[in-house]
Structures are given as C-alpha cells and as structure tokens.
Amino acid sequence: MEALAKLQKILGSGKIKTQPEELFVYGYDATAGLKNQMPLAVVFPESAGEVVEIVKWANEYKIPLYPRGSGTNLSGGTIPAANGVVVELNRLNKILEIDLDNLTATVEPGVIINDLNEAVKPYGLIYPPDPGTVATATMGGSVAECSGGLRGLKYGVTKHYIMGVEAVIGTGELLKFGGKTVKNVTGYDLPALMVGSEGTLGIITKIIVKLIPAPKAKKSFLAVFNSIDDAGNAIAEIIKNRVIPATLEIMDQTTIRTVEKFKKIGLPVNAQAILLVETDGYPEQVEMEAKIIRQVLEKNRGEVSEAQNEEEREKLWEARRAALPALAQVSPTTVLEDATVPRSQVPAMLKKLKEIGEKYNLTIGTFGHAGDGNLHPTILTDETNREEWQRVEKAVEEIFKAALELGGTLSGEHGIGMAKNRFLPWEMGEAGVNLLKRLKLAFDPNNILNPGKMA
Amino acid sequence: MTEIKQEFLKCMRCGNCQAVCPIYKETKMEAEVARGKIQLIKGVTEGVLKPTEYLAEKIATCLTCLACQENCPSGVNYEKILLYGRDYLAKENGLPPVKKAIFKVLRKPKLFNFGLKMASRFQGLALKKVKGRPGRKLRFGLIEDYENRLLPEFSKETLVEKARSKQIPGKEKLLYFPGCMINNVYVNVGEAVIEVLQHNGAQVIVPEKQSCCGTPARVHGDIESAKSLGRYVIDTYLAVDADYVITSCSTCGVTLRQGYVELFIDEPEYLEKAKKLAEKTRDINEYLVEKGFIKPKKLNLKVTYHDPCHLNRKLKVNKQPREILKALAGENFGEMKKPAACCGGAGSFSLTHYPLSKAIGKKKALDIIETGAEVVATSCPGCMLQLNDALAKEGSNIKVVHVAELLAEGYK
Ligand SMILES: Cc1cc2nc3c(=O)[nH]c(=O)nc-3n(C[C@H](O)[C@H](O)[C@H](O)COP(=O)(O)OP(=O)(O)OC[C@H]3O[C@@H](n4cnc5c(N)ncnc54)[C@H](O)[C@@H]3O)c2cc1C
Ligand code: SF4
Ligand code: SF4
Numbered sequence: 001m002e003a004l005a006k007l008q009k010i011l012g013s014g015k016i017k018t019q020p021e022e023l024f025v026y027g028y029d030a031t032a033g034l035k036n037q038m039p040l041a042v043v044f045p046e047s048a049g050e051v052v053e054i055v056k057w058a059n060e061y062k063i064p065l066y067p068r069g070s071g072t073n074l075s076g077g078t079i080p081a082a083n084g085v086v087v088e089l090n091r092l093n094k095i096l097e098i099d100l101d102n103l104t105a106t107v108e109p110g111v112i113i114n115d116l117n118e119a120v121k122p123y124g125l126i127y128p129p130d131p132g133t134v135a136t137a138t139m140g141g142s143v144a145e146c147s148g149g150l151r152g153l154k155y156g157v158t159k160h161y162i163m164g165v166e167a168v169i170g171t172g173e174l175l176k177f178g179g180k181t182v183k184n185v186t187g188y189d190l191p192a193l194m195v196g197s198e199g200t201l202g203i204i205t206k207i208i209v210k211l212i213p214a215p216k217a218k219k220s221f222l223a224v225f226n227s228i229d230d231a232g233n234a235i236a237e238i239i240k241n242r243v244i245p246a247t248l249e250i251m252d253q254t255t256i257r258t259v260e261k262f263k264k265i266g267l268p269v270n271a272q273a274i275l276l277v278e279t280d281g282y283p284e285q286v287e288m289e290a291k292i293i294r295q296v297l298e299k300n301r302g303e304v305s306e307a308q309n310e311e312e313r314e315k316l317w318e319a320r321r322a323a324l325p326a327l328a329q330v331s332p333t334t335v336l337e338d339a340t341v342p343r344s345q346v347p348a349m350l351k352k353l354k355e356i357g358e359k360y361n362l363t364i365g366t367f368g369h370a371g372d373g374n375l376h377p378t379i380l381t382d383e384t385n386r387e388e389w390q391r392v393e394k395a396v397e398e399i400f401k402a403a404l405e406l407g408g409t410l411s412g413e414h415g416i417g418m419a420k421n422r423f424l425p426w427e428m429g430e431a432g433v434n435l436l437k438r439l440k441l442a443f444d445p446n447n448i449l450n451p452g453k454m455a
Numbered sequence: 456m457t458e459i460k461q462e463f464l465k466c467m468r469c470g471n472c473q474a475v476c477p478i479y480k481e482t483k484m485e486a487e488v489a490r491g492k493i494q495l496i497k498g499v500t501e502g503v504l505k506p507t508e509y510l511a512e513k514i515a516t517c518l519t520c521l522a523c524q525e526n527c528p529s530g531v532n533y534e535k536i537l538l539y540g541r542d543y544l545a546k547e548n549g550l551p552p553v554k555k556a557i558f559k560v561l562r563k564p565k566l567f568n569f570g571l572k573m574a575s576r577f578q579g580l581a582l583k584k585v586k587g588r589p590g591r592k593l594r595f596g597l598i599e600d601y602e603n604r605l606l607p608e609f610s611k612e613t614l615v616e617k618a619r620s621k622q623i624p625g626k627e628k629l630l631y632f633p634g635c636m637i638n639n640v641y642v643n644v645g646e647a648v649i650e651v652l653q654h655n656g657a658q659v660i661v662p663e664k665q666s667c668c669g670t671p672a673r674v675h676g677d678i679e680s681a682k683s684l685g686r687y688v689i690d691t692y693l694a695v696d697a698d699y700v701i702t703s704c705s706t707c708g709v710t711l712r713q714g715y716v717e718l719f720i721d722e723p724e725y726l727e728k729a730k731k732l733a734e735k736t737r738d739i740n741e742y743l744v745e746k747g748f749i750k751p752k753k754l755n756l757k758v759t760y761h762d763p764c765h766l767n768r769k770l771k772v773n774k775q776p777r778e779i780l781k782a783l784a785g786e787n788f789g790e791m792k793k794p795a796a797c798c799g800g801a802g803s804f805s806l807t808h809y810p811l812s813k814a815i816g817k818k819k820a821l822d823i824i825e826t827g828a829e830v831v832a833t834s835c836p837g838c839m840l841q842l843n844d845a846l847a848k849e850g851s852n853i854k855v856v857h858v859a860e861l862l863a864e865g866y867k
Binding site for chain 1 (some may be wrong): 461465466467468469470471473474482485486487490491494495498503504507509510513527528530582
C-alpha cells in the first residue's frame, strides 16, 4: 500500500509495525465486551515532530488515527477501525522538568502516573490524581480521560491539575495551550478542553501539571453498617460537619462477601455496607477531623475501627483494594460501570442498583467513591452467554437512566469512548451532541483523530 | 480446552501486568507483556491468527518470571496459558532446529553428560579466559553481542565425581539433586551444599546417574523430551530410600516439587511416583530452616539477597534464605530495591534474547550496587550466571555466591 510505504519512509524502521501479530494486540483495551479490531498499522513516534508528520500524512491519505497510551481505559477509547492507524505514545516518556519554584512538572504523555509521583516524592510533593491504574496508565491517557480516583473528594480529579498542554490538533498544527501561570484568561480555556477530550481533538505531546505538598499525617477508619441508609446518612453528615476526607469509599454487601470469600480478611459478611474514611493534612487538623468522623460514624450505628499505625492502615485498605480483583474472579466477564450521582443521592442510587440487579437477575457488586458520588456498579457475567449478555446491556441502560434521573451523569471518570456514545443525547440532548461535533470539526476538520469516539 | 478457555476469559485485559513485567519495561511493546501474549495465544488457538514464526517469537519473548501472575488481580494462571501456547505452536510449527538438536542430546543423559565432559576439556577452544575474573568469554560471536557475555568455567571434575570421596554417615539420609549447572559448572556450590548438610549431621548421597531435570525442554514445548528426562530423574531418586531429596537450583527445585506432577498428570504410574518425589523434595534453604540449622559464626561482610523467581513465587521460599543470611551477617544484611525482580537470566532466554536479557540484568546490577554490599547471595546457579555477567558489565567487584557457599564459610 502506497500510503503505508510513505509512512514507513517518514518514520524510518522500528517505529511502525504491520505484522498481524502486532496489530492484533492493539485491537483491544480494558473495556469488556468489545470486538477485537485490528488496525492497518501501529506507529511509535519518538518526538512531537514525528507526531506532526503522522497527522499530516493522515490528512493527505484521509486515514484515521487512534491515539493510545497504555490501553487501560474502560470505554473503548483506543479501539481502532480496520482502516486506521494506532498512534502509540508510550515512547514519549520523559519527565522534562520538575520546577520547585512554581511547583509544576512538565512531562511527555507516555510517562506513567506513578513514575511522576516517585520522581517528585523526594521533594515532598505529590501529583494527586490516582486512578486504580496509577502504576500502568500514562499521563496522556489520563489527561485525555480526565481520570479520577480515590482522592477525588478532597483533591479533585485530573482536570484540576493540568495547567498547560501541547498538542498536535487534527490539522497537523502543533499548539501550546496554557502554561505555568496559576492565572490565565488568554483566549478560551483550551487546556481544560483538552482534558477529557479522549484523543478526538488533538494528540497530546507535552503536559504541564500542578504539584502540591504531600500531606504530613493520615488517619483511617473502617465502619460497618447494617443498613445502607445509615451508611448514606453518615456520608452526608461527615460533609455537613465541614469535614472533607481525602477518601470516603463504600462497599456493598455483594462486594463485602466476594472480598471475604477470596481474601479471608475477616470482613462481616452480614453487613449491608462498609465505609472506609481517610483524613489527611497537618497532624492537628487530622486529629480534629478524626474526632468528628468517628462521632458521626458511631451516631449512625456504624461499628468503627481505627488504624493505629501504618500496618493497620494497610490492612484496612486491603479490603478496598481487593474489591475489583475479587469481583473479577467470580465470573469470566466483569462489566465495570461508573455512573455518578450527586453525593446526597448515593443511598438512593445504591437502592436503585439493587433493584436493577434483581430485575435482570444479575449479580451486581457495587463499590466506589461514595464521597464524590462516583459509584462502580460491577456486573459479574459471561460475555459468551448471549442471553445473559442481553440482560446485561439492558441493565446498563437502566443504570444510566437511574443516574440521570437522580441528577447525575453517565460517566464520572471512565469516559464515553465507543461504549457509551449512543447514550450521550440522554444527558446532553441532540443540540448538545451537535455542539460537540462542531467543536470537534474546528480542531479536526477531516475527522482524522479517533473518529467514532465521544460524539 | 475448556479449562484453558476459562483461563483466557479470566483475563479482563486490565493491563496491570504492564506494571511489573521486566520485558515490557524495556520494550513497551504490547505483544511482549502478559496481556498481549495471552491475547495472541487465544487468537492463534481460536484460528484468528496463524501459527507463524513471528508469533512463536513473541511467545518466546518471556522470562517466565511470573511477576505478572503474582500481580494479576483476576488470578489468571499465565504460566498455564503460556505453556499451552508454546505446546500448541511446537505441535503446529515444530521446534526451531537449534533447540530441537539441543533437546535431542538432553534427552539422552549419557550423551549429554559426555558432551559436558568434553566441553570442560575443550572450552579453551571457544572460550577465552578473562583477566582478573572467574569466567570466560566466547572467542567468536554466534549471537548478537554474546561474545561479550561472561560465562562461567566448566569444571574439570563433575560434582558426582568429586562427591564420591566425600561420603560420611549421618542421622538423616539425604539425596542431593544438583542439576546440570551445579554438577558441571558451579561444582563449588554443590560442594558447599554437601558440606553444609553434613555439618548439620546428615548423610548426603549424590547418585551417579545424573541428568537434566527436563524443564528447559518442557518450557519450549518439547514435552516428550521432558517426560523422558523426568522418568529418569524420578526413577533414580526413588531408587534409594532417603528421608529427603535436596535441591539447590530454583528451577530444578520447582520441577521436582511441582513440575513432574503436572507433567505426568495423564500417566498414572509416574504421577504416583512424581507425587512421592515431590513430597520428599526440599530446597536447601527450606530444609535447613525447617530442621533448625546450626548457627554459623558471624562473617564480617555486607550481604544482600536476590530472589530467584520460581523459588520465590512458586515454592514461596523467600524468608528462609534471609534467615540464614541474617544469621551470617546480622546487621550487615540489607535488602536491595526490588529483590524479587527477575535478573533477566531465565535459562536459555539469555542465550536467545541476549540484548534484552542484558538490559534487564543491568537494572538488577545497579540495584545491587546501590546497596553497597560486598556480596550478593542467591539460591540458583542460573541467577548466579546472569548476576556475574551483569555486575561485570558495570565494572563491579561484588561477589556472587549461593547462600550455601556463604553458610559453608560460616561453618569453617
Ligand atoms: C482495573 C482498572 C481500574 C481503573 N480505575 C480507574 C479509576 O479509579 N479512575 C479512573 O478515572 N479511571 C480508572 N480506570 C480507567 C483507566 O485506567 C484510565 O482512564 C487511564 O487514565 C487511561 O490511561 P491509558 O494510558 O491507559 O490510556 P488509554 O487507554 O491508552 O487511552 C485512553 C484515551 O486517551 C486517548 N489518548 C491516550 N494518549 C493520548 C495522547 N497522548 N493524546 C491524546 N489522546 C490520548 C486515547 O485515544 C483514549 O481515548 C481504570 C481502569 C482499569 C482497567
Ligand atoms: S493483570 Fe491479569 S487480568 Fe490484567 S491484563 Fe494482565 S493477565 Fe490479564
Ligand atoms: S512471566 Fe515475566 S516476562 Fe513473562 S510476561 Fe510475565 S512478567 Fe513478563
């Protein structure tokens, strides 16, 4: 093929793969239930200049490009089309600068989130966004998905830490948005637009992030509840008392039982819910907040245990960390959703999820970031069982509907991609979706970048 | 087949294995991490992909260190899938000619031992001595850059030959299985193992009939060779009524303890025997700690420990060597950054994928050097070979030893 021969020439050998065995492994990501789709080629640019060349080439031949980091997203965001080329960015993986005066770091998109945190740790700093995949996900991928994580409640999500972005937009132009200044109102807020753009507006080649001082102290609690309502009330009341914990996580009965079955760490299998709460900051503040947290948990009939040292803290968190792994071992396919509701509606959403599970005769384990309303209802199923898979699809639709009815959103952190784009009008209306499409064309007039995703 | 299908389905493609795979960390290629290799094997066995040489090469690009398996949230048995894939491809494509030839010799213990004996005589032809270092280098290059690899010397006398004169009675009767590398190359490790066991009051026998344990053939899909070697080892080591069978090589240990039981799953007669042998087998570290080893004198040495992958992840022997080393070095024992990270040796992987193996070894060497240790101990001759080469490449003089060698020192 002429186009590929040209691309080969532009990049030189070693930066393009076309063997079916190589193509095959870029035909999936972490999303369940999608068909493997082999692309035409996979390219591995090693500089922003090469990304520019690739995008120009794609415009010339009208060949779509599919940016990819580590391929851990859960919305089919990296799945290519058969006539497309995957642009793998993990070779652009340098931490370019740690600026201790401005408390920023400048990184290439292929840097792994954890590697950035390890690099800034010696300076007493952190980059807070911490999706479950911190050890694998790239900065580029997490910016493109606006990833959240455990610390979202107090520290926010990826969008709160991105100050500047350099990207190659669909026309092949290399542009810089934002920078190192805290304040910047020049033009539209384009760095913000790039965050969560899922590779549809530009290929990110550089990112400037905000760093913050690492908290000095921490305190963790685990509370066991015999009713979902009590747990829900406790969540609301902690916040009403003007305490914003770093993390406030919930696990429902199905999750508790599954974790206990696989891990045997002594969780109460008859409990309806477990809350895990952690406060962090200066020691005095942590002491004060810990007192309030304990009072609220106990008042709402929670059975409270407090970690006295790092070892006990690790133990408490082991239960939460084991949630997804344990659920994943129960059945062949694990459908992990992330419909999100306002915090006050968490109890209502939990009840709704239970009903949906019963209605479609499916096992749904729910855990997640209760403090920010971002729940992860997890359906345990088998994608090869066609009849059951149909029920799963119906249940997922109903989960979305329920979240929207409660004033929430389709996705809190996993993205729309190709797994959820048909539901977009439910939340945004046709006019909203059309605006997204027009925005996309402004950046990418030939529809080169990740077509078929988002809108 | 259904069993392996279940295993395929268990992989939720989360990509967590990327975080720990030493190969992925070097190459960043999806086809070379567990997730990718699982999908490739699934693809080829389902007929979506063809059983090409290229695919076989991807499946071969693996240290079988099992770090991925240990870190897998879904509990995927990666090793099972990998071996299934290699067997499948070996059946479809046959083995690469070089490996076929090697395994053919391996299969005949007498011929193999004769070959090694000859190697010890004629190593000077192909291997040149390296000044100031124990070891040799190839005089000419067959494999990219391999001429620069530091290789150990073949011993003039095998362990079996040396052990003949060392018989002393003891209260427990132990049969020692040295394995190819210790019997022929790291003979001094074997001697140390015997000394240490004798010091602890045991009678140690090294049977005359030695052979390879069969794992190198097994992991490349040559099951028939592996089985034939397995039967030989099992028969030899069950022929004497001993209290325990002792191993001092990570790979051999796992083979005797777990490998044969899996290998002979469809062969009732040998399955029974394999189980019997498995029950009796102990890694040297494990045996010593289980029996409460005699405390050695303190050595004034800074020591660190490298975990051989399979001893650590499959036999879960990791506390015992540390207990022994702490008895020897006390406060002078210190951990390196990632003691359980694979050294990159991985048997014939270091031969077939030397540049990659070398890059992984470099990381290990730097971690070892960072500790400031004078000696790095481990429990596998395969790791010793790799660590020696990796440390030499960094210009380091840190000594590589087997735990048994240090303990023997402490008993002197
Ligand atoms: C077990 C598990 C747990 C998870 N937990 C969380 C969680 O707690 N919170 C959360 O938010 N997410 C979570 N995720 C989702 C996922 O890990 C994140 O979305 C992650 O940030 C994706 O990073 P990646 O490098 O894998 O990106 P990829 O999956 O490779 O790509 C994601 C998207 O970004 C685009 N993209 C990638 N690189 C670039 C670039 N340089 N320029 C432009 N576009 C680009 C791709 O086209 C795609 O649309 C989880 C996933 C798994 C499997
Ligand atoms: S960690 Fe396990 S489940 Fe996840 S991709 Fe790797 S093998 Fe599959
Ligand atoms: S066994 Fe080791 S080298 Fe092979 S895929 Fe797993 S982690 Fe990577």
